[in-house]
Amino acid sequence: MLGEQFPWLTFLVIFPLLAATPIPLLPDRNGETIRWYALGASLAEFGLILYVFATQYEMGVSGLQLVDDYPWITQFGLSWSLGVDGLSFPLVLLSGFVTTLAVIASWNIQLKPRLYYSMILLMFSAQLGVFLAQDMMLFFIMWELELVPVYLLIAIWGGQRRQYAATKFIIYTATCSVFILVVALALAFFGDSFSFNLSELAAKQYPLAFQLICYLGLLIAFGAKLPIFPLHTWLPDAHSEAPAPISMILAGVLLKMAGYGLIRMNIEILPDAHLYFAPVLAFLGVINIVYASLTAFAQDNLKRRMAYSSVAHMGFVLLGLAAFNSLGMSGAMLQMISHGLVAAVLFFLSGVAYERTHTLSMNKMGGMAQVMPITFALFTAGAMASLALPGMSGFIAEITVFLGMATSDAYNVFFKAAIVMLAAVGVVLSPIYLLSMLRSIFYGESGEVKLPVDKSWEIVPREMFVAISLLIPIVGIGLYPKIAIQTYSLKTTEVSSQIHGTLPDVPNAAPLSKVMSVPGEEPVAAPSL
Incomplete structure (x- = not known):
């Protein structure tokens, strides 16, 4: 059956990137051809998303589906691993829907239309890669790949303070995202096996203190993008300077990447640490x-x-x-x-x-x-x-x-x-x-x-x-x-x-200062707030 053999998710991720490749070569004087081409590419991608989920995805299954898993850079343990489940499915749909409408909303863009629409399609690929990646290093690569087009779209097509807003965006998000890389390496090297696969990382048994440190690092990384106070200050500047279509994608999709990361990594991989950080999240x-x-x-x-x-x-x-x-x-x-x-x-x-x-x-x-x-x-x-x-x-x-x-x-x-x-x-x-x-x-x-x-x-x-x-x-x-x-x-x-x-x-959450334990010891029961 085609659905069992064809790498649907891989095609979904790379199609916008492939569609962006010929844009610099298209003959066009006033940007009209580029606009229609970008709209056609985004509509084709969204239509493909709808087709794949309508015909290949089973709503009644909670586990990963349509898994693509290929060795990539074997020297570093990297694999091209993609999968979709209930966490990623609605966010992939949201990404396709909002991005396609953002292309339509961009119809009046006159400055450098080739570069503009190329960056939107590149960002489209990166968004889908984040939501579908089942390898933590691949997740990090897609996360970083998304930063480049967003920076350029704000810095070139933004308002009067666009350079300031774009620089502030990249400083906050790129700096904090380093924690994803550090935690990915720490989790992969922990124990007897070495892997970046999210399912294998979630199956490992980590000491509580180790979990707490990794959880904090990921919380900082995702907190800058969500954003969480006090890491939020880049967002008002970015929105006020970005073109409206880019603000649509920034608020409609990119912030959701952080919420998705909190569930996929902080909660699924580090559930014991989540017990102690949950009241912090509430606060x-x-x-x-x-x-x-x-x-x-x-x-x-x-x-x-x-x-x-x-x-x-x-x-x-x-x-x-x-x-x-x-x-x-x-x-x-x-x-x-x-x-x-x-x-x-x-x-x-x-x-x-x-x-x-x-x-x-x-x-x-x-x-x-x-x-x-x-x-x-x-x-x-x-x-x-x-x-x-x-x-x-x-x-x-x-x-x-x-x-x-x-x-x-x-x-x-x-x-x-x-x-x-x-x-x-x-x-x-x-x-x-x-x-x-x-x-x-x-x-x-x-x-x-x-x-x-x-x-x-x-x-x-x-x-x-x-x-x-x-x-x-x-x-x-x-x-x-x-x-x-x-x-x-x-x-x-x-x-x-x-x-x-x-x-x-006795199910009560606990302040962090009372739950740090020495690796190898039994975790201390969480005291009452």
Whole structure:
């Protein structure tokens, strides 16, 4: 059977890279040919993703499927190992969907179109490689490969401070990602066998102290990309300077790579360490939610406000991962999917507003609803999804995270109550900064920006297609969440059962200072918070 012989996942990863190769050679004067070629390539890749998962992937299987495993650089123990399961399946779909729409959103890009679309396709390959890699060194290579196109896309096509934003992005993410390499080597060399294969790494028995150190290193690496306070400061600068289509991919896909890494490596490979770091994740999640929500309200720059909103929403992912149950894990996955769609539509519409007004300052806008009523309606729908209005995907995701934390048996009732109440502050704050954003842009009198007398600024059909395409699954998941949940439920239940087994007889989490043990000794039971 073709599905058993053909390396589907390998083809998915390398196809965008292969498609980018001839772009410099294509005859083109005004970029039109390049745009259509890039759109055709991205549509073909997304169509291939849909075909492979519709015909070759079995939803009712929790283990790895469609595995491609070939020796690569045998001297260093590297293998080209790819596989898909419930953790990677929905994120691969999200990556294909958002990236394809970002190509459509890039239609007005005039500067160096060959390089621009080549970088988007290269980034597409790297994203898929991260989600599908089953070799930790291959994961690291794909993780690093993604940094290059993002840096160039911000540094060349960004705003006035693009060089600063791109440099800050590369310093934060590249420096912190070194921890992935160091931990990969430490895990591979540990014990009698040498391997970077994730399944083999997860099967090894590590001392608790060793696990804690590796967990911390990976948390720093993924925390810079998620991002987690205080490693978040690159994100508002990157978003405020990046072109809107790149912000769509940055918020919609790239941040999810970090959440995926936390589950795939921190939790699956180092479950004993997760017992002691889980309360830290809960605490950091609350800081993300409250701090970023308060900071978002103080931003006049539209995209910086959206960036801080992303930091706050990713805090719910941390809370879900800290809950130690399938409900929390499911909520974390659903929040990543939901935020990927919601952030993409809001950053895209922010770009639409910028193209008309040539400013991101909300104080300079105002009264735009009268000349852009359809844009106003779409922007409002996106904002409602972001503030977790019932009937939208964000509501289901956040309520699932809250229920997961509230019903967790890993903490005492006082800790759970404190975490839930503090996180609820963010739920209260999000309508404040989102509704005030809508008021500043669309209501009242016009600011310094002079509005046209007609509706010439109104959103065009191409832009409307991008926005509605993102809003449809947001509403669909909100009304019928099983659409998304069924893609990962078996795997998240399996992972949560695995980590739940690490809980002591009296299941309470513990501060890190009380759990460091000497290698070879029995782990100390976790004391109460």
